[in-house]
Amino acid sequence: RLAPQSQVYSINIYIYIYNNLIRNSNMPIYDTKSIILKQHLSIGFPTEENFAIETSTINSDDIPNGGILLQVLVASSDPYLRGRMRPEGDFVEGKVIKTFVSGKVLHSNNENWVAGDLLGGSLPLSSYQIIPPELFSQTAIWKLTGLIDESEISLGIGILGMPGSTAYGGLIDVLRPNEGETIFISAAAGAVGSLVGILAKKLYNCKVIGSCGGDEKVKLVKEKYGFDHVIDYKKYSTVEELTKALKEVAPEGIDMYFENVGGIHFEAALNSLRVRGRIAVCGTISDYNSDYSKSFSKIIPIKMVYSQQRIEGFMCAEWLTHKKGNFLQDMHKWYREGVLIKQETIFNGIESWVASFQSLFNGTNIGKTVVVL
Amino acid sequence: RLAPQSQVYSINIYIYIYNNLIRNSNMPIYDTKSIILKQHLSIGFPTEENFAIETSTINSDDIPNGGILLQVLVASSDPYLRGRMRPEGDFVEGKVIKTFVSGKVLHSNNENWVAGDLLGGSLPLSSYQIIPPELFSQTAIWKLTGLIDESEISLGIGILGMPGSTAYGGLIDVLRPNEGETIFISAAAGAVGSLVGILAKKLYNCKVIGSCGGDEKVKLVKEKYGFDHVIDYKKYSTVEELTKALKEVAPEGIDMYFENVGGIHFEAALNSLRVRGRIAVCGTISDYNSDYSKSFSKIIPIKMVYSQQRIEGFMCAEWLTHKKGNFLQDMHKWYREGVLIKQETIFNGIESWVASFQSLFNGTNIGKTVVVL
Numbered sequence A, B: 001r002l003a004p005q006s007q008v009y010s011i012n013i014y015i016y017i018y019n020n021l022i023r024n025s026n027m028p029i030y031d032t033k034s035i036i037l038k039q040h041l042s043i044g045f046p047t048e049e050n051f052a053i054e055t056s057t058i059n060s061d062d063i064p065n066g067g068i069l070l071q072v073l074v075a076s077s078d079p080y081l082r083g084r085m086r087p088e089g090d091f092v093e094g095k096v097i098k099t100f101v102s103g104k105v106l107h108s109n110n111e112n113w114v115a116g117d118l119l120g121g122s123l124p125l126s127s128y129q130i131i132p133p134e135l136f137s138q139t140a141i142w143k144l145t146g147l148i149d150e151s152e153i154s155l156g157i158g159i160l161g162m163p164g165s166t167a168y169g170g171l172i173d174v175l176r177p178n179e180g181e182t183i184f185i186s187a188a189a190g191a192v193g194s195l196v197g198i199l200a201k202k203l204y205n206c207k208v209i210g211s212c213g214g215d216e217k218v219k220l221v222k223e224k225y226g227f228d229h230v231i232d233y234k235k236y237s238t239v240e241e242l243t244k245a246l247k248e249v250a251p252e253g254i255d256m257y258f259e260n261v262g263g264i265h266f267e268a269a270l271n272s273l274r275v276r277g278r279i280a281v282c283g284t285i286s287d288y289n290s291d292y293s294k295s296f297s298k299i300i301p302i303k304m305v306y307s308q309q310r311i312e313g314f315m316c317a318e319w320l321t322h323k324k325g326n327f328l329q330d331m332h333k334w335y336r337e338g339v340l341i342k343q344e345t346i347f348n349g350i351e352s353w354v355a356s357f358q359s360l361f362n363g364t365n366i367g368k369t370v371v372v373l
Helices: A004-026 A150-157 A162-175 A191-204 A215-224 A239-249 A264-272 A301-306 A327-336 A350-362 B004-026 B150-157 B162-175 B191-204 B215-224 B239-249 B264-272 B301-307 B327-336 B350-362
Strands: A029-037 A051-059 A068-076 A098-108 A118-124 A128-131 A141-143 A182-185 A207-212 A229-232 A254-259 A273-281 A297-299 A310-313 A344-348 A368-372 B029-037 B051-059 B068-076 B098-108 B118-124 B128-131 B141-143 B182-185 B207-212 B229-232 B254-259 B273-281 B297-299 B310-313 B344-348 B368-372
Touching: A029 A128, A029 A350, A051 A128, A051 A350, A068 A118, A068 A150, A098 A150, A118 A128, A118 A150, A150 A368, A162 A191, A162 A254, A162 A273, A162 A327, A182 A191, A191 A207, A191 A254, A207 A215, A215 A229, A229 A239, A239 A264, A254 A264, A264 A273, A264 A297, A273 B301, A297 A301, A301 B273, A301 B310, A310 B301, A344 A350, A350 A368, B029 B128, B029 B350, B051 B128, B051 B350, B068 B118, B068 B150, B098 B150, B118 B128, B118 B150, B150 B368, B162 B191, B162 B254, B162 B273, B162 B327, B182 B191, B191 B207, B191 B254, B207 B215, B215 B229, B229 B239, B239 B264, B254 B264, B264 B273, B264 B297, B273 B301, B297 B301, B344 B350, B350 B368
Parallel strands: A182 A207, A182 A254, A207 A229, A254 A273, A273 A310, A344 A368, B182 B207, B182 B254, B207 B229, B254 B273, B273 B310, B344 B368
Antiparallel strands: A029 A051, A068 A098, A068 A128, A068 A368, A098 A118, A118 A141, A297 B297, A310 B310, B029 B051, B068 B098, B068 B128, B068 B368, B098 B118, B118 B141
16 A cells, blocks of 8 residues: 555656656647637627636547647637627527637648648637537638748738638629729728728729728828728717718718618718619627617618619628638738738737627727737 | 682692692601600609690601601600609609600611611600600610511510510519529519519529509419419508518518518518528609608618628619610510510500509509500
């Protein structure tokens, strides 16, 4: 019989061997942290109370045939996730939430992937995770290897990810600009809006008008992104005031509106929309913490006939998954050429994810919100 | 000096010579009747008081180089003309109104036309008229020679005219059906709606649901046009009731809505619209005698994002003038093959034009309203 102290000693040796020899030499086991939804939220501002951090381990020996083990390097927080938090949304209480992430493959049992490959994907928000083979056909996962290296991985949740494909598809295929037309973009300092404006200016020579809140963002949108006019929406509280502000910079009206905000923005844009005008509805962040059914807008259908106008809601999936367009190659090329501008607000650690998410709704973020894990 | 009786005799001889020798032999002069707008009408039902008949003569010697002299054989009355009657509309008090007509060329000084040619056009509502050369580029005028003979001239204001091109463009290019989808069409017994349903059924194998008013129209739409389901809208007076009626025949919702009516129809259709659903707004006849600004509909833009829905107003001009599609050839072919069905309500004489126009708003017309001049 061993003395108690020997037992402790013996256990410590096992732990030492496990941590330093078995674990580190073969790296089969990873401590992973995940964000889970603790509580749905119907109306109101999301708080730390709605989420929790869960820790667990992942064993690389558990990767099935056709699967890979992914290390998530950066995770995204995006306004649309607010809708997922509602009781009728996709997030399930007690389960890991899903968002867009970018990372690198650590182990692969899949012939399409090798260790070191970089990817972007719509995946669980867990720092390490096994992607089983069936998931590749069920969610958007795209390869970034050959386009960027690890130091640029945040592009995978920005210009080369959801925001990039949303701007690309929404502008090019939904709005379909003609050379020299006038476009109005709300949330112009945001991850999507800024790219829309830059593309509209540089690809189509559009007259580009943005709206955003506060002096710092106005300056950024005008000087760095090169918009022709910027409206500080915080100065206006009614449809009439915003319509007037828009008319001052676009006296002959607008041909296109890229909608990220909703509410009075939608109606002011509709008031200003010319013959053959188009509205691409990407999101309506001003509604996200409110009761949707009270967030309606008014349209007069017969006016849409005479003016041959179109209002179209869209999501990025078709472009992100290359069913339409050539998003990844085109956006990568334009980024390398300096056409596109990367602008990020960085949060450090998965623990900061909720704060990064909140920053979208209190306006403290600028550009793409990136959580570095 | 001639006696007074001789003078009368002499004048009568001149008249005889003019009418029977000069006029009839060379046919240079035509008595023409036109419909002029007497009085704009903002809100309310159009009456005989709003219009007047004007008579004048046209001399074929006055045809300029590049012009033609047209005999209008049939004239159209269409719901959209109600908007033109408003003070802000295109009709000018004291001036001839413009509508779609079909007729034949009597004299031509234009190398593209010969006497006997048949045409359709958006033209003044005058029984005889000179079309000056510049008008050919300013309005829609299309040749029907080779497709139909004079006995079928009413097709030029129906299947081979505005209603045909509206149905064609609105269905094929605006709604863009996928095989087997479900479409809902209001004013299904009308000139446009009936063609939309027939094309959706026969070209795309759609499940076709129509709405119209009264037993006679319901029977026509179901039995003659072959719609799968018909809703008699006169039985329903609220959005909720109409939504429920639509749900009974389309329990899984609709993929497309072809809007001719507006009001509760629009909202019931929107309530029933599925993911990737489209609404083509062609007209909203229920609003036409009302204050437009009170005829708004409510949309919830964020719902259009998640559902990737589209609402699009359109007019037929691009298809009618062959900038898009192959309307005239396609519709002619389908008519000859028996795919399309001609259904007309005939009014005789230009004097009956106002009555024909009223029939559109009191529901007494069936199919295409044709005024034979």
